[in-house]
Amino acid sequence: MSVYFFTTTSPEETMTFSKKLAAYLQPGDVITLEGDLGAGKTTFVKGLAKGLNITRNVNSPTFTIIKEYQGKMPLYHMDVYRMEESDEDLGFEEYFSGSGITVVEWPQFIKDFLPEALLKITIKHTGENARKIQLEPIGSHFENLCKEIIQ
Numbered sequence: 829m830s831v832y833f834f835t836t837t838s839p840e841e842t843m844t845f846s847k848k849l850a851a852y853l854q855p856g857d858v859i860t861l862e863g864d865l866g867a868g869k870t871t872f873v874k875g876l877a878k879g880l881n882i883t884r885n886v887n888s889p890t891f892t893i894i895k896e897y898q899g900k901m902p903l904y905h906m907d908v909y910r911m912e913e914s915d916e917d918l919g920f921e922e923y924f925s926g927s928g929i930t931v932v933e934w935p936q937f938i939k940d941f942l943p944e945a946l947l948k949i950t951i952k953h954t955g956e957n958a959r960k961i962q963l964e965p966i967g968s969h970f971e972n973l974c975k976e977i978i979q
């Protein structure tokens with residue numbers, strides 16, 4: 829399995845990167861997003877939303893498990909942290925195989941429900957404004973996507 833890296837030195841740069849990535853996404857694509865608090869997960873999703881022509885402001889879904897935004901295609905932003913103690917199926921499959929893009933934070937808590945093909949993204953805080961974005965594509969669509977966006 830290949831691993832790709834992209835380094836950014838400002839929140840704007842992170843957003844520009846995820847906005848670019850959005851252009852390559854197809855309906856039903858799933859991205860898992862990991863990183864410590866303040867790593868830049870929400871910043872990343874804001875850029876993704878811009879790339880999907882979503883005008884509503886995106887914020888952390890802390891008190892909601894699934895937030896839905898309408899754009900060029902729907903964006904489902906999930907924070908499944910509260911699923912830690914539960915193996916309840918909230919209908920994940922319908923989101924993952926639907927017509928939108930799903931971003932899952934804390935994916936380890938619903939790993940039995942995740943699709944086989946996905947793009948695993950991990951953001952690491954490497955300096956005050958420096959972030960290392962790690963992309964691990966699973967499946968040929970995401971492998972091709974990574975090759976396209978990281979040169």
Ligand code: ADP
Binds near residue numbers: 864871
């Ligand atoms: P998380 O959702 O992972 O907790 P946020 O996106 O809410 O993180 O916050 C990231 C914070 O780090 C923001 O205050 C943002 O301005 C700041 N930041 C600094 N440099 C970067 C960078 N290169 N990429 C993303 N965010 C950055």
Ligand code: MG
Binds near residue numbers: 869
């Ligand atoms: Mg956040």
